[in-house]
Amino acid sequence: MPSSFALLQDPIVAIATAPGRGAVGILRVSGRGLEALIDGLTGRGLAARQAHYVALRDARGEAIDHGLAIHFPAPQSYTGEDVLELQAHGGPVVLQLLLARCLEAAAEIAPATQRPRLAHLRLAQPGEFTQRAFLNGKLDLAQAEAVADLIDAGTEAAARSASRSLGGAFSREIDALAERLVDLRTLVEATLDFPEEEIDFLERADARGRLDAIAAALGRVLDRTRQGALLREGMTVVLAGQPNVGKSSLLNALAGAELAIVTPIAGTTRDKIGQTIQIEGVPVHVIDTAGLREAASSDDEVERIGIARSWAEIEQADAVVFLHDLTRYADTDYQAGENAISARLHLGDSARVLHVFNKCDAVPAGSDVPEGLRLSARSGEGLQALRRALLERAGWHASPEGVFIARTRHVLALQRTGEHVARARELVARADAALDLLAEELRLAHNALGEITGAFSADDLLGEIFGRFCIGK
Numbered sequence: 001m002p003s004s005f006a007l008l009q010d011p012i013v014a015i016a017t018a019p020g021r022g023a024v025g026i027l028r029v030s031g032r033g034l035e036a037l038i039d040g041l042t043g044r045g046l047a048a049r050q051a052h053y054v055a056l057r058d059a060r061g062e063a064i065d066h067g068l069a070i071h072f073p074a075p076q077s078y079t080g081e082d083v084l085e086l087q088a089h090g091g092p093v094v095l096q097l098l099l100a101r102c103l104e105a106a107a108e109i110a111p112a113t114q115r116p117r118l119a120h121l122r123l124a125q126p127g128e129f130t131q132r133a134f135l136n137g138k139l140d141l142a143q144a145e146a147v148a149d150l151i152d153a154g155t156e157a158a159a160r161s162a163s164r165s166l167g168g169a170f171s172r173e174i175d176a177l178a179e180r181l182v183d184l185r186t187l188v189e190a191t192l193d194f195p196e197e198e199i200d201f202l203e204r205a206d207a208r209g210r211l212d213a214i215a216a217a218l219g220r221v222l223d224r225t226r227q228g229a230l231l232r233e234g235m236t237v238v239l240a241g242q243p244n245v246g247k248s249s250l251l252n253a254l255a256g257a258e259l260a261i262v263t264p265i266a267g268t269t270r271d272k273i274g275q276t277i278q279i280e281g282v283p284v285h286v287i288d289t290a291g292l293r294e295a296a297s298s299d300d301e302v303e304r305i306g307i308a309r310s311w312a313e314i315e316q317a318d319a320v321v322f323l324h325d326l327t328r329y330a331d332t333d334y335q336a337g338e339n340a341i342s343a344r345l346h347l348g349d350s351a352r353v354l355h356v357f358n359k360c361d362a363v364p365a366g367s368d369v370p371e372g373l374r375l376s377a378r379s380g381e382g383l384q385a386l387r388r389a390l391l392e393r394a395g396w397h398a399s400p401e402g403v404f405i406a407r408t409r410h411v412l413a414l415q416r417t418g419e420h421v422a423r424a425r426e427l428v429a430r431a432d433a434a435l436d437l438l439a440e441e442l443r444l445a446h447n448a449l450g451e452i453t454g455a456f457s458a459d460d461l462l463g464e465i466f467g468r469f470c471i472g473k
């Protein structure tokens with residue numbers, strides 16, 4: 001991403017539509033003083049924010065294409081600068097010709113119009129249009145991230161939630177918290193010059209009550225933010241168990257498609273197979289893995305590699321579905337394998353492990369079967385209960401309606417805010433509370449909140465965020 005002031009002053013141009021052929025292709029230019037470039041490309045001036053049907057001409061005056069041209073004068077534009085949008089036919093050759101013509105025309109026009117900056121027209125880098133919108137105050141950082149999240153949304157619920165964040169729903173929650181902190185910071189810092197009044201001040205200002213209210217509001221926002229992060233990023237679920245317990249059948253049942261080969265031959269699945277499904281709008285990345293058993297018990301090198309990869313996936317998963325075969329549950333050798341897998345699974349975070357008993361349709365009625373979640377991957381019995389259990393394991397408890405999209409960095413920033421607020425509450429509870437320490441904790445809490453909307457942000461953070469955008473946005 002460009003970091004210098006000079007680069008951010010350059011006009012930029014990019015094709016805004018996805019690569020490939022389409023009915024319509026869009027090219028955007030953003031910068032200051034684009035009137036001469038507009039005239040050079042279209043041969044006429046354009047009324048603000050009106051679509052004009054024009055011939056888009058090359059240097060010889062011949063039409064490259066006919067399409068729509070729209071001029072958005074600053075500051076009423078997406079980036080806050082002058083923006084020119086050209087809508088032409090969506091052939092990649094046509095769009096590349098128009099892109100080349102924009103760069104050529106800018107270089108030709110700049111000397112004659114005394115607009116040297118036009119000569120610096122260059123290709124936009126990923127996310128640079130939205131970065132300029134942020135830097136020019138058109139969007140805050142959370143809204144800018146929501147632009148990318150709306151484009152990348154994989155579910156309807158995620159798209160609607162990203163739209164809410166883009167509209168400012170999440171930012172308003174953060175701003176309301178920041179306003180409470182600022183009010184208390186103002187009172188605390190105004191009293192620092194009068195140390196003899198510190199204790200009386202804390203009582204009069206109801207500092208403890210204010211901090212309690214801030215902590216409660218922060219907890220509610222953090223809970224909703226976790227829901228939004230889950231809605232955006234989803235959860236990764238690994239199906240684990242011994243060979244032939246029905247992992248591939250369960251993947252196919254959850255996905256509603258024959259993704260994995262199912263046979264009675266042990267070791268059929270050699271490598272991971274993944275599929276993303278939706279449960280109540282939450283993306284769930286389900287990974288089927290090779291059947292787990294002692295690597296030494298297999299003579300197949302490929303299977304041994306598959307088993308090693310299975311354990312690697314399990315270590316990284318948000319949740320592990322440990323699938324058991326009810327038709328073999330009483331078998332001594334089978335139980336030995338179950339115990340070995342269970343011991344290794346529970347060495348880590350056992351809360352991630354969900355025990356599920358498969359093939360309940362193949363067990364005679366009245367059989368002695370373990371307590372737990374039972375299902376049949378073949379008939380579909382119990383699948384809905386498994387879906388609900390996975391959401392519960394992920395911590396999902398909200399309806400997608402009203403949830404705003406969020407990211408892990410937002411959750412972490414709110415957690416840091418909560419830590420500073422907690423320390424501030426500890427300070428005011430002490431008889432010898434020091435206002436300078438309280439002021440510092442409130443300042444740090446405020447700064448952590450500001451990282452979410454970009455009020456306090458480092459250049460490397462901005463580069464990381466906007467560098468993940470597509471070019472043209």
